[in-house]
Amino acid sequence: MIAATTPLSIKTPKPVSSETSPSTPLSYHLIKERYQAAGQGHLLTYYDDLSEADQSALLHQLHHLNVERVNRIHQKATTCPSPMLTNQSALLAPLPEECFDSILEASPDKVNEWQTIGLKQIAQNKVGVILLAGGQGTRLGSTAPKGCYDIQLPSTKCLFQIQAERIFKLQALAREQEGVTEEVIIPWYVMTSGPTRLATVKFFEEHNYFGLSQDNVVFFEQGTLPCLTFDGRIMMESKSQIAVAPDGNGGVYAALRGTGVLANMAERKIEYLHAYCVDNCLVRVADPVFIGYCVSKNADCGAKVVRKKSPDEPVGVVCLRNATFNVVEYSEIDDEVANRINPRNGQLAFGAGNIANHFYTVDFLNKVESFEGDLEYHIARKKIKSLDISTGEVVTPKQVNGMKLEMFVFDVFPFTQRMAVFEVDRREEFSPLKNAPGTGQDCPETSRRDILQQHVRFIQNAGGKVVVGEDDKQLEGAPTLEISPLVTYSGEGLSHLVSGKSIKTPLLINSLEDLEKALF
Structure with a gap:
């Protein structure tokens, strides 16, 4: 198995030429010739102004970039x-x-x-x-x-x-x-x-x-x-x-x-x-x-x-x-x-x-x-x-x-x-998080609301009742009830405890023991 502390790394593509060191003069001339042929010779315009380290870095990028593929992708896309x-509505059909x-x-x-x-x-x-x-x-x-x-x-x-x-x-x-x-x-x-x-x-x-x-x-x-x-x-x-x-x-x-x-x-x-x-x-x-x-x-x-x-x-x-x-x-x-x-x-x-x-x-x-x-x-x-x-x-x-x-x-x-x-x-x-706080749509507030409302439904679908406590601020109008995924994946495994019983919000449930203690 591959340990996550040693993450997989992107494999380097095979170089175009057989040169192993892109910093050699021969590699420079080959790369320059290749890029000029591809219409991308401008990438070496300031090569002579660079330090040796920056020259090596630039050549390394160019050496491993498949410039011909980039040209083909641009051609196809445009x-x-x-x-x-x-x-293409006339060519569309339902599933x-x-x-x-x-x-x-x-x-x-x-x-x-x-x-x-x-x-x-x-x-x-x-x-x-x-x-x-x-x-x-x-x-x-x-x-x-x-x-x-x-x-x-x-x-x-x-x-x-x-x-x-x-x-x-x-x-x-x-x-x-x-x-x-x-x-x-x-x-x-x-x-x-x-x-x-x-x-x-x-x-x-x-x-x-x-x-x-x-x-x-x-x-x-x-x-x-x-x-x-x-x-x-x-x-x-x-x-x-x-x-x-x-x-x-x-x-x-x-x-x-x-x-x-x-x-x-x-x-x-x-x-x-x-x-x-x-x-x-x-x-x-x-x-x-x-x-x-x-x-x-x-x-x-x-x-x-x-x-x-x-x-x-x-x-x-x-x-x-x-x-x-x-x-x-x-x-x-x-x-x-x-x-x-x-x-x-x-x-x-x-x-x-x-x-x-x-x-x-x-x-x-x-x-x-x-x-x-x-x-x-x-x-x-x-x-x-x-x-x-x-x-x-x-x-x-x-x-x-x-x-x-x-x-x-x-x-x-x-x-x-x-x-x-x-x-x-x-x-x-489905509740995507895409927009800044306070925008009112697909934002942190709607994400939080949708999770809390779902957890209320988990209890209700299991036959229980959720009572909103006086000290529950009900942000975004949702009772403050959060149930850890470690307790239930999609609402399963709750009915034997909550059926016919009630819980009061605000409440954070991290275990079945927490849930059992909160029931009345």
Whole structure:
């Protein structure tokens, strides 16, 4: 096993030439010739002005950058017709009924069947988790990785801790269902970005991996791509440094392969993966119901979705485009299509809102390399601080001056052979943290509210009553009731204690003993 205190590192690509030291004069001439041939010779404009150390650093970057690939990506992104840039409503079709199910309409017996299948896979150590955690909390007013953010729950738990404890509890539930005595392990593969890597690892170390074994928390880093001018010239951050940006959450597929994570999964005999974004405070990590549903469908790829609130809700929709699975942006769907109703259930025909919550088989992840060249790169036009090659000065632009190229995690959907789409209850499973405190939508206050309200429902669904105490401030209108994930993963295991009884808020429950003491 690979210990988390020695995180997996990105493997260095094979150099273009056979030179082992990019600081030699021969390497300089070869690199200069190569970059001039690629139309990117400007990157060496200030080479002679640099110190030996900076010259070596620049040559090292250029030596290992596949500049021809960068040119191809730019060419494809800017010249190939993209369905993201034109209205393709006439080519859209709703999801086939055979690949879609909803937990909102499924019987309790069917849900229990899916959960049983999922817990069995977990108990057999066949399930791993991929956490997309490369983002910083900049929009939240924090420079720390977003997973470190404290949404001001009574427990002060951050997003990382909440999710880690859900993994811990789920391992116990799987062990209990299957009656196994050996250890049940759900490996947690945490994808960081360059700016968040060291801070994330340090945070986990300082918090003792939130009770998980450090051997089963594996960090890896997403890739980067150079920032480009609109005519495809690579931008520079300084005279000795290329300007780069993360390649989007869709870069996870290349990163899994390039950092050795897929090999680690093979070593552990993992067969199924659950992938999600760190900013969803309600995420059911390694959700056994979702895992069991996808396994029962023999799916190689799956997506959780939530029902759109209205036809004009600005969210991407999982549907068919040109007879393949895709996520179609709201702006691409005209009013007639957006309002179309499915006569079978009276719901929106195009109502499967994407929440970046996916299932994969390891076999599918291993196949991504074979079609990676066909994946779409999306252009993000940005204000990019960069070196003005003509003056040698670093300029902070007031207007958009360049582009960052990125891939989205759902870009692999058109290549799946057996897709499964699973609709879940938004109240129970989706509350993203994206906006600054006080904005009133997808912010720390709404995240905290949604968790507290869910925990009230846990007690009520178990047959208990929640009494709001006089000293409960009820922030955001939610009774202050927090139940640790170590007590219950999704509300299970409470009814034998709380049925027919009451509890009074404010209350923080860290154990079944805490709950039992609070009952009256």
